[in-house]
Amino acid sequence: MQEAQPLTENILAATIQQRAADSYKGTYGRVTLIGGNRNFGGAIIMASEAAVYSGAGLVTTITDASNQDALHARLPEAMFADITDFDQSRELIKGSDVVVVGPGLGTDDEAAAVLADVFNVIQSDQILVIDGSAITLVAERHLPLPETHLIMTPHQMEWQRLSGIAIDKQTVDWNLAIIDQLDATIVLKSHRTQVYTDNGVYENTIGTPAQATGGMGDTLAGMVGGFTAQFKDTDQAVLAAVYSHSAIAEKLAKTQYVVLPHQIVAQLPQFMKAHEG
Numbered sequence: 494m495q496e497a498q499p500l501t502e503n504i505l506a507a508t509i510q511q512r513a514a515d516s517y518k519g520t521y522g523r524v525t526l527i528g529g530n531r532n533f534g535g536a537i538i539m540a541s542e543a544a545v546y547s548g549a550g551l552v553t554t555i556t557d558a559s560n561q562d563a564l565h566a567r568l569p570e571a572m573f574a575d576i577t578d579f580d581q582s583r584e585l586i587k588g589s590d591v592v593v594v595g596p597g598l599g600t601d602d603e604a605a606a607v608l609a610d611v612f613n614v615i616q617s618d619q620i621l622v623i624d625g626s627a628i629t630l631v632a633e634r635h636l637p638l639p640e641t642h643l644i645m646t647p648h649q650m651e652w653q654r655l656s657g658i659a660i661d662k663q664t665v666d667w668n669l670a671i672i673d674q675l676d677a678t679i680v681l682k683s684h685r686t687q688v689y690t691d692n693g694v695y696e697n698t699i700g701t702p703a704q705a706t707g708g709m710g711d712t713l714a715g716m717v718g719g720f721t722a723q724f725k726d727t728d729q730a731v732l733a734a735v736y737s738h739s740a741i742a743e744k745l746a747k748t749q750y751v752v753l754p755h756q757i758v759a760q761l762p763q764f765m766k767a768h769e770g
């Protein structure tokens with residue numbers, strides 16, 4: 494039986510770097526986030542905010558046109574593209590270091606067509622973060638995964654859909670049997686999130702039930718995008734994003750009954766400054 498190693502605060506200073514004086518926005522990565530149908534616009538907005546506030550250099554959000562005004566009202570730093578404009582989306586994806594797909598994407602045929610196009614266009618030297626509806630679509634429609642650096646962030650039900658392993662059977666050994674075939678980093682979210690990397694399995698030992706609110710995973714997906722765009726070691730970047738998300742939430746939960754996703758995002762710049770190596 495394999496055991497997960499505990500994820501500790503050491504991951505922060507090992508990953509979060511002081512910024513070089515001669516750097517510019519291009520140094521910190523281009524992140525494109527794709528999702529948010531008419532009903533779930535908040536999901537892609539939260540993910541986009543998380544990418545910007547964790548320090549991604551340039552962020553573009555490809556979403557339903559009905560979300561454009563809300564996106565810009567909250568986050569003028571993000572650029573916008575219409576999710577129905579496949580030609581523009583392809584160019585944006587090609588120019589990205591990291592693509593995050595799935596928060597609030599939905600699971601209808603239009604969403605499936607968007608996801609299929611992302612999988613066609615993405616190149617092997619890019620990072621693709623697959624979250625939320627995109628994981629459900631891969632599972633339900635048996636979509637083959639593209640050859641790229643893949644990071645998937647399922648909650649336990651999404652992992653059940655994808656892996657076929659029932660939630661109460663999701664042990665490290667059973668999970669590894671499937672993950673070995675997937676060739677992806679898996680962030681299996683729960684009250685004790687586990688991260689399956691090529692170099693080992695890690696378990697988050699912090700976090701709080703104050704985080705049990707809609708949008709919390711969308712926010713983590715955006716942070717994973719922002720961290721992996723900036724920090725060279727992708728596994729470490731994923732682990733640092735998972736740890737930071739919960740550490741900020743724990744701090745806020747000392748005085749708050751519930752922690753809202755956007756409150757975590759608001760704390761990110763100060764938290765990262767306090768923990769840079």
Ligand SMILES: NC(=O)C1=CN([C@@H]2O[C@H](COP(=O)(O)OP(=O)(O)OC[C@H]3O[C@@H](n4cnc5c(N)ncnc54)[C@H](OP(=O)(O)O)[C@@H]3O)[C@@H](O)[C@H]2O)[C@@H](O)CC1
Nearest residue numbers: 533534535536595596597598599625626648649650707708
């Ligand atoms: N503001 C917005 O725009 C928001 C938009 N969102 C977007 O909505 C899309 C759908 O995502 P989703 O996660 O809401 O729905 P789905 O994939 O059907 O999973 C729920 C099912 O799984 C079950 N379940 C069992 N264990 C579980 C666990 N540990 N964690 C979670 N669920 C667990 C659960 O069981 P139950 O609650 O019924 O007991 C239920 O049967 C996605 O694109 C997402 O980004 C949301 O982020 C919300 C805010």
Ligand SMILES: Nc1ncnc2c1ncn2[C@@H]1O[C@H](COP(=O)(O)OP(=O)(O)O)[C@@H](O)[C@H]1O
Nearest residue numbers: 648682683684700701702705707708709710711
């Ligand atoms: N009881 C809990 N303790 C710690 N973290 C939690 C708890 N409940 C939820 N979370 C965290 O909240 C996030 C939920 O993700 P997800 O279900 O995808 O949310 P959403 O899709 O609504 O954004 C995960 O990061 C998970 O670890």
Ligand SMILES: [Mg+2]
Nearest residue numbers: 625648710711
């Ligand atoms: Mg989710």
